[in-house]
Amino acid sequence: MAVIHHTTLKPAKLELLTAWLPSRPWYRGAAEPELAKAGGFRLDDPQGAVGIEFMVVTDVSGPRPVAYLVPLAYRGAPLEGAEHALVGTMEHGVLGQRWAYDGCHDPVLVAQLVALIEGRAQAQDPNVSDTPAQEIVVSRPEEGSLSTDLTVTDDREGTALTTPQGLVLRLHRPLQPAADGLFVPPQGATGHVAGSWEAPDGTRAQGVFAFLHGGSRA
Template sequence: MALIHRTTVTPTKLELLAAWLPTRPWYEGGAGAPELAKAGGFRLDDPEGEVGIEFMVVADDSGPRPAAYLVPLTYRSAPLPGAGHALVGTMEHGVLGKRWAYDGCHDPVLVAQLLALVEGRVQAQAQSLSDTPDHDITRSCSRADLPSTATATDDEDGTELLLPDGTALRLHRLPLPGTEAPEGAVGHVAGVREAPDGTRVPVVFATLRPGP
């Protein structure tokens, strides 16, 4: 299980994301800098214990209407070869030292664990507590033996992880309202995000759809 350290991170994760989010095709903010606040999320464990895996939800009030974004991140102690395009930034961790933060959709460790979550082979973990399952995260999957690799592509609707067998896992960068898989899906991941007034809103984070 991942150990959550109570320490400082410089720059903060929200500061890194404020610079990175406007570069994404699915970002809906205005011309100014994002105005970000943490709005939920969860973690997954790396079986090797080397890579931090976090699914952050951040609220942004800078655009024409409030938005909440799903941002899967990985944290590494050294650069990930061939993933320079997916680097969100670097930060100094008070316990672990320098960390490289990546858009986790392009990190094979996160992708493999996310697919394992969809299948029900791993348990989501609380975002800010060590060794604590997050039972708000639910999932479904009518498929068995999903491949453990995928190619990520961003578009205006989010990020698609295309599996070698043609199956596609769509990450809803702006999570969908509700708890159930949309019509035609063969799997999904759902959870909650925090609204500005503190209420917990059920949302769908990812949808699995069959290939051709």
Template structure:
């Protein structure tokens, strides 16, 4: 069970993401995003060592507000071989220095995300300890593959992040979720599995979108 510490972070997660985001190929804004945290959820690391969070941030710098999905992991030491996936470091008021990674480069996050898609893991509240997030929906028509100790190499393009998996499947992380106001979003027709959730929109609306899709390669 992940324990949520309500404490100071320097820099904040939003500040850390804002400095990293403009270099991503799927980023659609200007040189300096203006971000606000909009939502997300967590997963528990069974070993209790790695923090796993899926953060939705909204950029209000442009003429239209754009939401981005940023999976993150928090570690107490650098992850060997994942230097290219490092978002940055922050100082946690309780835990000290934390190395923050783009979670698509972290085998702990990918393993637990596949477990979530397959119904073997529970999405948890982003800000309350030991509290399930029942807004997160998932489906799976096949048994999600196991990584078997081999971390797939993520590929980023303008459409998001793609992780090739064993067994001829691909996990697509929708970095720019396409929200549907007030409706339950549906996965694409060729999807073998998916994860969807929501976040607050303007005028007290609730936006929902598919966050990840498992599909044939």
């Protein structure tokens, strides 16, 4: 299980995201986001080398608040070939310098997300060590395994991770709160991950974070 260090980070994660988010095609706010951490979960790297966090942040800089899903991978050294996915670097009070990457481009994070959907990993609380996340719901696909040889594509709605067989693992980046608090997986989804977050007005919202659709499994 990953250990959560309650220590200093310079710059803070939200500072890095404030600079990085406006460069994303799916970002919908003003030139300078006004962010607050609103929820999320962590996954464990079996090798213990990479920190994996799926953070939900809310932005109130635009005409109406928007929640974003931001998968982040934290490493103790640069990830070769992933310069385009670097969110920024931080100085961690315990671990020293850390490189934070858009996790959709990090093979360890992607592998563990696949493991979560296939039932081989468990979502963890983002703030407490060795504690399962309480508000993450996973609908697992039928038999077969999902390739981790994925092509990453960003668009205005989010990020698509596509296998050679055409199966797509789709991550919502701007999150859509479920009507009446009852989320429904997208039509044709064969598996999904859903969760909740805190809206700027203090209420709880929930919706689908990621889902599988199309193509065929190995």
